[in-house]
Amino acid sequence: MMETLDQLFVLLKRWVVGEFPAAWRLWLSPLIDAGAIIGVFAGLFAVTTLLERKGLGRLQNRMGPNRVGPFGVLQPLADGLKMLTKEDIVPRAADRVVHFLAPIAMVTPILLAYAVLPFGRNLVAVDFDAGLLFFFAVGAGTELAVFMAGWSSRNKYSLLGAMRGIAQMISYEVPLVLSAVAVVLVAGSLSLPSIVDSQAGYHWGWLARWHVFTPWGLAGFILFLIAATAESNRSPFDLPEGESEIIAGHLIEYSGFKYALFFLGEYLGLFAVSALGITLFLGGWQAPVPFLAWVPSYLWFGAKLLGCIALFIWLRGTMPRLRTDQLMNFAWKFMLPLVLVNLVVAALWHGTAAWGFFGAGATRWLLGGAVLWLTYSALSHALFTAPGRGPRTYRYAD
Amino acid sequence: MKHTPGWGLLKGLFETARNFVGSYYQPGRLTTIEYPDERLPVQENFRNFPMLIYDGADPERGLRCVGCKICEKECPPQCIYIVLERDRSGKVQKRPRLFDIDVSVCMSCQICVEVCPFDAIKMNTEYELSTGDRFGALLLRKAELAKPNEYYRRLHPTEAAEVDARLAAAAQAKAAAQAKEQAKLTAKPAKPAWSTQP
Amino acid sequence: MSDLRPAMETLERIRTRLEAAVAGAELEVVANGAVAAQGSLRVDAAHAVAVARFLRDDAQLQLDYCSNVTGVDWLDRVVRTTVRTRRVIDGLERELEQTTEHTVPGYLEAVYHLYSVALRHGPLVLRQRTADRADGARVASLTPVWRSAEFQEREVYDLFGVVFEGHPDLRRILMWDEFRDHPMRKDYVEPDDYEYEPTPHDEVLAKARRHYAGAGGDRA
């Protein structure tokens, strides 16, 4: 019974496809996948906008939207309607074609990226052998979209935003990929379902074998999260938008449906990297404890995804924004060395997997953790402390 | 002071989380109210736009205003407009024929109230005045401005009690003076038209 | 209140010292009729910068902080003087009243309020007067001495039309560059060219009617 529930969507699709003649099946199967992905994640986008507004509201001691429908649950609908009915304004000086194509170039690659993400047991659209590479490859398309939007708007702020956006995305792609490489190194595969499989099982029957419970995995996950925040232009790395500085940057000249597409693309990107992070470090669709393994896998995945989204909302409600040069310094001088050290630690962890003496696990943990912590404190001391920096004490005059 | 990098950020995250949770059970945290459904109680001292007070039941006859035009003169943005009543012979009466306040100009400064020697103009607390007709509906005429003293007592009980006491004392003094006068002259005194005796 | 503050020298003493320090400076102590009775020191434009520098750098004064700079417009004044004379006319001694009128030409003033942050005293009020209210409306800029005068002198230039010679960036500050007149002058007449916010019973309304009648159409 539970097995059927777990495989519900897989079976459903198999049944639907089976109803059609064989010649259609080849085309139908991906179409259904694509439709399901777009439907589910567009729906999640709507839910997330509401959650974000409600959550930010509560973080800031406000109510959040509560007028449309009970507790404001229909707010996304109202937002959507408002977006669709707004006038589509294109500046006279803008490059109309590129201006029109930019939102499409934003959303399409991100939707493609969902093809390789395993949302549940056997619930993956395409199991590429190099799935991870595919994910990062299509992710590169969004950078071009940001550039297209920023350049074609013919606005100085949007140009600044595009410059910021490209610089930031290129810089943070490196730590993002390298933190994922550590997982690839240990799992020995670029295929996302097999990475999930590599995290199956439990230590001592209760602690999941997720990568996040290893020293390199924990560090890798945090680094991945930071890089993912930057990749998806979320606060504290929302410089390309930089509302208080460059007034939404590359989005400044977009309105109505095109703006909504950018918005959608941004959130879809956020979900995609969160899903990747879950797949790489948080055991994908696996249950955290064995006695809950009966819960359908996609529910676990969804729960983890919502958890990640909540974390992003929380971060957004708390953090100020960095400055461009600080952002770059952080990426190249702090994240990159740390991620490389993390790679070494992951290799060591992999190499010492055969240790069998009593307390081997703890020793490996402490060793790896110590290396990472030392690197972290050395780096942060070298980079972020300077005379006159840091908390200060003040004098008073009577 | 040793400062571990990253600790400050965690402290900040903790603080926002505390506010998040606190907003659900600490009523002091949520200062907003859901306005059309619930309203804050109007403070007694609250002022919005001026109104004219009348005694008794007839807004026309009981109006305390004698049209002295002090408020018109003192009003900083010049939003008060007064035309005095004239009787048939063209003689100016001590009563305003027109008393308009342009509340789109009025800045609720209360100076008209302070300078009025007759306690005739007071501040209303009605604040839901939004309208689509910017030039017409925001010009309040005498009929719209006139409010009974009971209304004033309800809005500003403390202040109204003071005013009532003061007016009563003045009326008493005046009555006494009149009685004296009457006793002296035994002539029938003409009751002034703008008399505010209730 | 003021007794708690370290006292500054009297204006007269400052004037004496200034006259010794800055050769040729024309200084005048201007009395103040108000209750505060805080006099001010008038200085001629030619020596204003030197005087200002002395005031700032003198060890006893150290007026290092120029709080307030502003302009004042004094219109032409007609002064009537009535002279009573006794004269013998037709053998009779009569008292005659003779009224003479003469016009005191108007001028503009730049007023500086100086304080000392170092010694915590002040204010010393410094005034400069222009020759007239037209082409001669020039005084010396004290911005080189006190940066704080920069925007305020620009404002005085903008609103009063006082030209500050030696100001590094004398442009209009509050009004737009194309604006012609100086609105804070006492004889300024509002131009009849802006959009009115017609309010009933207002002279503004009458003005708006006139304006739009002239422009061909009644908007109010």
Place this chain on the structure above:
Amino acid sequence: MRAQAGDLEMRGAFAAEPHGGGGRSAGSDAGWGAGAGHEWVRPAEPVGRLEGEWLEVAMGPHHPSTHGVFRMNVALEGERIRKLKPVFGYLHRNHEKIAEGTTYLGSMPYTDRLDYFCSLTNNWAYALAVETLAGLGVPERAEYLRVITGELTRLLNHACLVGFLLHDMGTMGTPLMYAFREREKILDLFEALTGARMMCNYLRFGGCRVDVPAGWLAGAQRVVDEFPRFLDEFENLLTTNEIVLARSQGVGVLSGALAVNAGITGPMLRASGVNYDLRKVDRYGIYDRFNFRVPLGEHGDVYDRYMVRILEMRESVKILAQALKDLPPGPILDPKSKLRGFRPRAGEAYGRIEAPKGELGFYLISDGSVRPYRYRVRPPSLINLTVLEELCLGHTVADAVIVLGSVDIVLGEVDR
């Protein structure tokens, strides 16, 4: 950059001072005295660059972080600011001319609209100038009420400013909302006392307009008691936040010597290490009765300006506690003052107070009529912007935004 080279040289005098050594006497605190003879010049127009290589951007007047209709014309090299010219006047309504056409009392409600965050201190400065001009006294209870409302104004202004500053840093409004939450409580108090939340119009020449209603003092006491909790929350959230530190330290450094010369006042001056608080210097009102200290920064950067304001709020809470405790009974208006037909003797007077944004002064010339002959506002917001270009040069657009935020301007006062 030339002026800044001078700064460095002058900063030596400040660096030599012992830090954290508590108060120093006024005379010895004058490190900038060494700057005598130094000429402060505006930054020179940069030369030696091809035309068009810089991106010229007009930040404002409808930019979300210029706190109103203010414009900065900047020339950018990448994101570095090479030139910055402030442009004012979008909110100019010639307040001074209006005031010269109305009675002395009639200008009081207009002063509310100068710095619309701090109407009560604006009232106070104007009342002080008129009282100096006409020689009016103020009853003791009114003085206390002025201190209470003035310090509450300082609390709400600083809280909001710090919130705005952090909003400019990109905190999605969280600190701003916390600040607004507290501000709301103070505004409720103002409403109960004066009848309006922002345009209070509360002070009169020689006193205050109305006495406190029943229960108001207890409410004020409650707000004052709870305020430090808000400050603690705020500090937890931000004071040691690494991003805030990185963004604000070393940005927009203003030396004490330049600050004095450029007429910078208020928390911005004190953040540069200059001990000059009019509440201590002039001791206007009854400020000599309260026990409070003046926090001083030593770096003069954005972080110091932020922290000085936080610490000033803590001191204001102290003043408020004392004032609420000592509030004496008595009349609230000088019997000599009158509403109508107020004609001060011909002459002039200058009154100034320590408004939350800096020294707010009113300069009045009376010709003996009911209207002032000359009425001048010394706006701290405008004059504090004098050094904006120096503070921003060489920094990025993002820094310019927070430097402007740390100056604390309200356009109603800048443009008047």
Place this chain on the structure above:
Amino acid sequence: METAFYVLAAVTVAGAVAAMALPRLVHCTLCLAVAFVGLAGHFLLLGAEFVSFAQVLVYVGAVAILVVFAMLLTRSADAPPAWVVSRPGLLGVGVAVLVFGCLAATVAGSGLAGREAPPAPEVTVKALGERLMAEYVVPLEVVGLLLTAALIGAVILALEDRAKGGT
């Protein structure tokens, strides 16, 4: 599969032609990116997943972005030059036609067209990785070194330029 090939071929060729022909530099770059993506599609059709994704990652994600970034920094993207038919341009076209003719003739004459295509070997990422890390490790490292040297050289050049022209 046939259809997919023709569609991809059309996109690639159209992108490449547009990249040469369009007057605005930005449009050219964007079309170039399209051509790169088309090429990647071809690789995918041939079953070379890894190469295909690497193509997108490197050429679209890095090369095209680099060009774009350079344009943004120098702001030469503005002001499109007028359509010019210059003598060197015509010469270039001639050379291109000549080269294409030679290549086409060679390929046509080689008898390659008639040969049966060999079955594509199953190349997994694992196998690829093992080859790179074991058999071809020296060339890989040398290439890495070369690229690093080039990068450092570029940085030094850029720094010199700034030192000369900077304020």
